[in-house]
Amino acid sequence: xxxxxxxxxxxxxxxxxxxxxxxxxxxxxxxxxxxxxxxxxxxxxxxxxxxxxxxxxxxxxxxxxxxxxxxxxxxxxxxxxxxxxxxxxxxxxxxxxxxxxxxxxxxxxxxxxxxxxxxxxxxxxxxxxxxxxxxxxxxxxxxxxxxxxxxxxxxxxxxxxxxxxxxxxxxxxxxxxxxxxxxxxxxxxxxxxxxxxxxxxxxxxxxxxxxxxxxxxxxxxxxxxxxxxxxxxxxxxxxxxxxxxxxxxxxxxxxxxxxxxxxxxxxxxxxxxx
Amino acid sequence: xxxxxxxxxxxxxxxxxxxxxxxxxxxxxxxxxxxxxxxxxxxxxxxxxxxxxxxxxxxxxxxxxxxxxxxxxxxxxxxxxxxxxxxxxxxxxxxxxxxxxxxxxxxxxxxxxxxxxxxxxxxxxxxxxxxxxxxxxxxxxxxxxxxxxxxxxxxxxxxxxxxxxxxxxxxxxxxxxxxxxxxxxxxxxxxxxxxxxxxxxxxxxxxxxxxxxxxxxxxxxxxxxxxxxxxxxxxxxxxxxxxxxxxxxxxxxxxxxxxxxxxxxxxxxxxxxxxxxxxxxxxxxxxxxxxxxxxxxxxxxxxxxxxxxxxxxxxxxxxxxxxxxxxxxxxxxxxxxxxxxxxxxxxxxxxxxxxxxxxxxxxxxxxxxxxxxxxxxxxxxxxxxxxxxxxxxxxxxxxxxxxxxxxxxxxxxxxxxxxxxxxxxxxxxxxxxxxxxxxxxxxxxxxxxxxxxxxxxxxxxxxxxxxxxxxxxxxxxxxxxxxxxxxxxxxxxxxxxxxxxxxxxxxxxxxxxxxxxxxxxxxxxxxxxxxxxxxxxxxxxxxxxxxxxxxxxxxxxxxxxxxxxxxxxxxxxxxxxxxx
Ligand SMILES: Cc1ncc(C[n+]2csc(CCOP(=O)(O)OP(=O)(O)O)c2C)c(N)n1
Ligand code: SF4
Ligand SMILES: [Mg+2]
Numbered sequence: 001x002x003x004x005x006x007x008x009x010x011x012x013x014x015x016x017x018x019x020x021x022x023x024x025x026x027x028x029x030x031x032x033x034x035x036x037x038x039x040x041x042x043x044x045x046x047x048x049x050x051x052x053x054x055x056x057x058x059x060x061x062x063x064x065x066x067x068x069x070x071x072x073x074x075x076x077x078x079x080x081x082x083x084x085x086x087x088x089x090x091x092x093x094x095x096x097x098x099x100x101x102x103x104x105x106x107x108x109x110x111x112x113x114x115x116x117x118x119x120x121x122x123x124x125x126x127x128x129x130x131x132x133x134x135x136x137x138x139x140x141x142x143x144x145x146x147x148x149x150x151x152x153x154x155x156x157x158x159x160x161x162x163x164x165x166x167x168x169x170x171x172x173x174x175x176x177x178x179x180x181x182x183x184x185x186x187x188x189x190x191x192x193x194x195x196x197x198x199x200x201x202x203x204x205x206x207x208x209x210x211x212x213x214x215x216x217x218x219x220x221x222x223x224x225x226x227x228x229x230x231x232x233x234x235x236x237x238x239x240x241x242x243x244x245x246x247x248x249x250x251x252x253x254x255x256x257x258x259x260x261x262x263x264x265x266x267x268x269x270x271x272x273x274x
Numbered sequence: 275x276x277x278x279x280x281x282x283x284x285x286x287x288x289x290x291x292x293x294x295x296x297x298x299x300x301x302x303x304x305x306x307x308x309x310x311x312x313x314x315x316x317x318x319x320x321x322x323x324x325x326x327x328x329x330x331x332x333x334x335x336x337x338x339x340x341x342x343x344x345x346x347x348x349x350x351x352x353x354x355x356x357x358x359x360x361x362x363x364x365x366x367x368x369x370x371x372x373x374x375x376x377x378x379x380x381x382x383x384x385x386x387x388x389x390x391x392x393x394x395x396x397x398x399x400x401x402x403x404x405x406x407x408x409x410x411x412x413x414x415x416x417x418x419x420x421x422x423x424x425x426x427x428x429x430x431x432x433x434x435x436x437x438x439x440x441x442x443x444x445x446x447x448x449x450x451x452x453x454x455x456x457x458x459x460x461x462x463x464x465x466x467x468x469x470x471x472x473x474x475x476x477x478x479x480x481x482x483x484x485x486x487x488x489x490x491x492x493x494x495x496x497x498x499x500x501x502x503x504x505x506x507x508x509x510x511x512x513x514x515x516x517x518x519x520x521x522x523x524x525x526x527x528x529x530x531x532x533x534x535x536x537x538x539x540x541x542x543x544x545x546x547x548x549x550x551x552x553x554x555x556x557x558x559x560x561x562x563x564x565x566x567x568x569x570x571x572x573x574x575x576x577x578x579x580x581x582x583x584x585x586x587x588x589x590x591x592x593x594x595x596x597x598x599x600x601x602x603x604x605x606x607x608x609x610x611x612x613x614x615x616x617x618x619x620x621x622x623x624x625x626x627x628x629x630x631x632x633x634x635x636x637x638x639x640x641x642x643x644x645x646x647x648x649x650x651x652x653x654x655x656x657x658x659x660x661x662x663x664x665x666x667x668x669x670x671x672x673x674x675x676x677x678x679x680x681x682x683x684x685x686x687x688x689x690x691x692x693x694x695x696x697x698x699x700x701x702x703x704x705x706x707x708x709x710x711x712x713x714x715x716x717x718x719x720x721x722x723x724x725x726x727x728x729x730x731x732x733x734x735x736x737x738x739x740x741x742x743x744x745x746x747x748x749x750x751x752x753x754x755x756x757x758x759x760x761x762x763x764x765x766x767x768x769x770x771x772x773x774x775x776x777x778x779x780x781x782x783x784x785x786x787x788x789x790x791x792x793x794x795x796x797x798x799x800x801x802x803x804x805x806x807x808x809x810x811x812x813x814x815x816x817x818x819x820x821x822x823x824x825x826x827x828x829x830x831x832x833x834x835x836x837x838x839x840x841x842x843x844x845x846x847x848x849x850x851x852x853x854x
Contacts, residue, residue, distance in 0.1 A: 015712050044696045049541065059701045060713060065693040066701030067544055068713075069537060070567050076534040080541030080549070081693075083527055084499045088545065088693055109530035256525035258498070258547070263522025265493050272480040272490070273657065274309045 004042065008033040011043050013063045018054075024175035024201030024210075025055050028122050031181035031199075032091070033062065038186050039089075046089045049078040051103060053095035053129045055122035055201065072103030075110040075119060082117045083256050089189060090117040097127045100136040100156050107158075111165035114193045116253040120185070121158065121196075122175070124203035124210065132206035158198050160235050163228060163247055168193030170231070170247040174217040175201040177243070184245060193253040200241075213241075220244045281470035285423050286335045286345040288366070289415050291354030296412030301332025302652065303437060304419050307430040309479050309654040312472030314340045316619070316653040320365075331359070333366065336423065338470050340655065342618045342761025343647070346840045348372055349467050350422055351387070352415045353380060354399055360384040365837055368392045373465055375399075375418055377411075395463050402455050408448035409455075417456015424468030427457065478657040484648035485510035485552075487622035488578055489518060492550050494623070495630025496665055497576070498524035499549040501538035503531055503557060506590040507646040508580035511552035532557040536564040539575050543568075544702055546692035548634055552578035555597050556587065558641075562604045568639040569609040569727065571702040572680065572688070574667065576629045581645040583835035592836030593646035595757060595808040598817060601641045602786045608724055610731040612636065613786035615643040615757035617742060620655040622648065625783060628739055631663040636730050637690055643785065645808070647838050648758045670698045678709040682722060686730030732787050740789035743796040745778030746771070750801035751848060752826075756782040756814055759806055759839060766844035777848050788821040802827045802851060806844055810834035 011033040019025050036046060046064040050056035052071035059066025065088075069077050078092035092110075099107055099121045110119065125142075127133040133146045136156035143150055162170045169191040173181045181199060188195035200217065202210035220242040222234045231247035287304075291297040298319055305317045315336040335345050347369035353359065353376040363386045368374055370391040376383055377399040387394070397418070403409035413434075420430050431450060438445045460466075482490075489511050500519060502512035516526045524547070529535035532553055539549035553561065558579045568575050581597045583589035601613045612632050616625035626642060633640040670677065670691035679700035681688045688709075691698025705713040706720045714720075742760070745767045753763045760781040767777050780796045782789070797803065803826045807814040812832045818824070831847050833839060 018713075042696065044694055044699055047545075047693050048701075057713075060703070060711070063699055065544075065699050067541065067571070068701055068703045068705060069540070069571075070563050070704060073533060073537040073564065076529065076537030077541035077544070079527065079534075080499070080501060080538030080543075081545045082541075083525055083538075084542035084547040084549070085545035085693060105530055106534055109534070256527065257520075257523075258525050259523030261523050263493075263498070263524065265490070265518075265522055268490060268493065268518050268521065272482045272486070274306055274479050274481045274654075 006037045006040055006042070008037045011036045011063050013061055015060050017061050018057060020205045022204040023054065024124065024203070025058065025122055027175040027178055028120070028181065028199055028201055029058055029061055031175070031178050031185055032120070034178070034182040035185035035189065038182065039189060041089055045087070046091070047081055048091045048093060049081065050074045050093040051098035053098045053127070055095035055128070056093060056098055058093050072098050073106065074098065075103060075106040078117050079110060079113065079115045082115050083254070084258060086258065091189070092117060092119045094119070094121045095128065096121060096123040096125060096135040096137045100158060104136070107161065108165045110194055111162050111167040111196065114166060114168055114251055114254050116192050116194070118185070118188045118195045118197065121198050122201040123158065123198050124201050124207060126203050126207050128203045128206055159238065159246060162196040163231055163235060166251065167196045168249040168251050168253070169195035169245070171196070171245040172198045172200065173243050174213060175199050176214045177217070180243065187245060191248060193249070193251055217241045217243050220246070224248055226250060282349070282467060283338045283470050284335065284341070284345065285349050285467055285469055286333070286347065287350035287352065287419055287423070288334070288348045289332045289352045289354070289412070289419070290356070290359050291330060291412065292357040295330065295354045296410060297330050297332045297354065299437070300412040300416045301334045303416050303430065303433050304425070305334055305652065305654065306433045306481055307425050308336045309481050310429045310432060311425060312475055313338060313469060314654045316341055316344070316651050318344055318651045336469055338472055340620070342653070343765065343838065343840060346842055350419065351375070352418055353377065353383065354411045354415060355380040356384060360386065363387060373422070373467065393465055395465065397459050402459065403452065406448065406451050406455060408445065409452050413449050413452030414456040417453035418460045420453060421457040421460035422466050422468070424466070427453065480655050480657050481652060482619065482655065483510060483650060483652045484616070484619040484622045484644055485580065485650065486514045487619060488552070488616070488626045488642065488644055488649070489514035491623035491626025492576065492630055493518060493522060495627040495663070496548045496634065497550045497630055498522070499539065499542040499547040500526040501529045501535035501551050502526055503529050503535045503553065505554045505557050507582055507649050508552040508554045508578065510650065511578055511580065532560040533564070536561040536577065540564060540568055540573050543573050543575050544693070548574065548630055550576040550578065550630070552580065554580050554582050555584045555600070558597060558600060562600070565611070565639050565641070566605045566607060566609045567704040569605065569611050570704045572637040572690070572727070573702060574633040574637050575639050576633050576642060577639060578626070578642045578644060580649040581643060589836050591646065593758070593808065593838060594835035595645060595759070596810065596813060596834070597643060598785065598809065598813040601643055602817060610727045611638055611786065612640045612731060613643060614640060614783055615785055616648065617760035617781055617783055618758060619648045619651055619653040620658065621783070623658045624661055627661060627663070631665045632734070634665050634667055636687060636734055637667060638731060643757060645758050670695055672697045676710060679711045680707060680709045680723060680726070682709060682726050685733055686726045686728070736784055736789060740784040740792040741780065741782040743778065743780050746776040747778060749776035749778045750799060751777040751852060752780050752797060752800040752803045753777055753806055753844060753848070754780045754803050754818070755806040756785060759808060762839060762841045763806055763844055765841035766848065769841060769845050770848055775849060775852060785817070788818065790822060794822060797826070800826050802829070804847055804851070805830040805832065806839060807832045808835060808839055
């Protein structure tokens with residue numbers, strides 16, 4: 001018997017995204033559905049988990065199982081789900097605010113814990129949903145009503161943090177390059193352990209300057225590596241616009257053995273008898 | 275020579291020694307030996323803010339009847355040393371006619387002991403221990419108490435053999451020599467406060483802490499996943515669950531914080547595995563936003579809060595019932611949910627199992643409010659009855675129409691699909707949503723889903739598990755309490771009955787939704803109602819008052835921690851009130 005064949009559209013729901021026309025997140029959605037079709041797993045065996053933000057609206061736009069949780073906690077929901085249900089393919093989704101600011105601590109520990117799932121952050125270097133405040137990846141001089149004249153703070157470097165914290169797969173892509181995004185997402189899902197993909201996804205409304213990204217991104221000149229030291233060297237010269245897979249590690253994924261059997265608790269009860 | 279008869283129905287003793295002296299081990303051995311002999315009792319500890327090396331006292335009460343709270347005085351106090359003893363000696367003084375045994379090498383007893391109307395006997399505990407190979411002061415203490423209360427050496431040695439078994443035969447024999455030396459020394463005191471013989475055993479006995487019982491009850495209820503962030507006094511629930519879950523094919527994940535632990539259990543439960551976490555006040559505060567998510571997304575979870583003295587870090591090792599407000603009212607928006615509270619250690623098992631049943635059946639968060647006084651107390655109880663609930667989520671069955679995860683139904687409970695089920699895909703959402711789960715900001719969707727969730731919570735049949743109504747039902751005087759103070763109230767009523775003063779007990783296990791009908795029924799015929807709770811502001815009283823009329827004379831015995839309200843205080847209030 002042939003395995004059933006899936007098209008990208010099988011992974012799309014009938015709900016219309018609320019995103020602004022031209023928002024990079026449309027392309028991310030497209031890449032994810034294409035990647036899932038390539039992988040060929042039925043939609044009901046895939047769970048897409050997110051937090052809060054424009055980008056985090058994505059689960060309902062898929063035809064997979066979805067969880068649209070609270071701001072910043074997509075990784076925790078996803079880890080709980082994957083440990084409890086190792087049979088599922090689990091994608092955690094965030095924006096740069098969701099994933100690196102309010103959810104920053106979970107990012108460190110998800111990399112370290114190395115649960116076998118894929119984390120995709122749609123980085124637009126702004127809080128889109130709340131209408132244009134600087135995020136941890138925003139440039140220090142970016143002017144906004146909340147931080148007039150800019151924050152003066154140097155941006156957070158997600159790939160460096162991921163690598164240093166133990167992520168098992170680290171990559172960056174640009175949403176406009178659907179082909180590359182699709183392929184990297186396939187690779188990330190297939191790689192055991194915690195895979196992190198930062199996708200530069202322009203917010204055309206609050207960061208119209210990001211329309212220029214399509215001219216600024218470039219394929220990294222150095223090939224991917226499984227050596228964290230080499231990856232670290234390359235990443236220190238990263239201009240934030242390098243795309244491609246940076247690191248593919250060999251750490252053992254988090255393991256917990258769970259079973260569908262009911263389990264017998266009589267021995268546990270007997271332990272309290274005197 | 276002492277205030278008690280020679281054969282007491284209740285004896286309380288304390289073994290005092292700075293951390294590391296092994297006072298807790300000694301107390302645990304004695305309690306278990308008493309249990310094997312047929313008595314009831316409980317063990318609690320007094321520990322200081324220092325993790326090790328601070329004051330430690332094993333506080334033990336033995337009883338011929340099931341005992342659920344400590345006495346307010348000691349009949350026997352064995353002091354291995356007096357370091358920091360003055361910190362707790364005021365909270366639990368030596369009874370008049372009591373016996374204090376102390377090592378002269380440890381210096382003078384604290385003032386409170388010297389001024390008490392008690393007998394002080396000197397016993398060179400340290401020297402005795404040193405004179406024996408592998409001698410330990412705490413084992414000498416075990417011997418002293420064994421002799422004074424009338425335990426059998428054989429029973430004590432049974433316990434010692436299992437506790438020291440892993441250390442080999444020699445360790446057990448050294449232990450025996452110490453215990454025998456203690457027995458011999460105490461025989462020379464000419465002073466004993468021995469226990470009345472135990473009543474005949476009608477069922478097996480368990481020795482268990484409230485925290486362990488909550489864990490076991492959760493497993494009985496079907497919990498197979500937990501996420502954990504340690505916090506006193508809830509950690510033992512999680513430490514119990516870690517190996518226990520593994521042994522039944524479940525898993526526990528240690529999370530980076532409570533924001534993660536609550537969201538991990540939400541994820542696991544979404545995946546179809548009944549899930550739990552345990553925390554205390556500070557952790558519950560961090561979890562509130564996500565508890566609201568569980569309510570709105572209709573994800574079943576159980577959150578155990580082992581309450582401690584608050585607000586803020588408060589007193590981490592002491593008990594209070596002051597998280598009622600946050601558990602009931604801490605959510606933003608109108609988030610119908612369920613709050614339950616075990617009525618003592620023995621009830622932790624049932625209440626935890628019931629909490630899982632409610633959470634799974636109603637697809638709702640359930641908060642279980644335990645507290646330090648029962649969570650960390652080790653108690654001898656009758657083996658709990660087997661309880662079985664028909665617990666299951668309303669299953670999704672494939673149909674021709676598109677699946678509506680949040681479908682409006684008569685009982686408010688919608689069929690819930692589990693990832694992996696074909697045709698059951700939906701997105702669980704904290705956003706206001708349509709019946710299909712699509713985000714919506716429409717007025718009617720908000721209303722429909724609020725009503726649906728209220729229907730399931732308020733319309734559920736909680737059976738007769740709402741609480742207990744006990745005592746002389748002709749009495750016009752009611753003690754109204756909840757959770758862990760139930761045992762103290764029960765003992766107060768027994769003590770009053772012995773004096774010919776009648777009162778009855780009404781205690782709530784179901785805190786939210788308030789069991790209006792059952793409570794009004796239980797209060798029918800009352801003239802006086804005394805609220806009893808461990809909260810400075812009277813949170814329970816205010817909560818009940820907000821829900822039902824109280825056309826009675828009402829008084830409140832409420833106090834903050836760390837001093838636990840005891841049976842005698844409750845009895846005094848009733849006695850004085852009735853005398854007016
Ligand atoms: C606890 C909490 N704080 C604040 C918010 C408001 N909020 C919603 S989305 C968001 C930022 C989203 O930014 P990002 O994750 O970058 O997503 P984007 O909209 O840019 O895709 C904030 C602050 C919230 N929903 N919850
Ligand atoms: S505000 Fe920005 S991020 Fe949000 S939908 Fe519009 S373009 Fe996309
Ligand atoms: Mg953003």
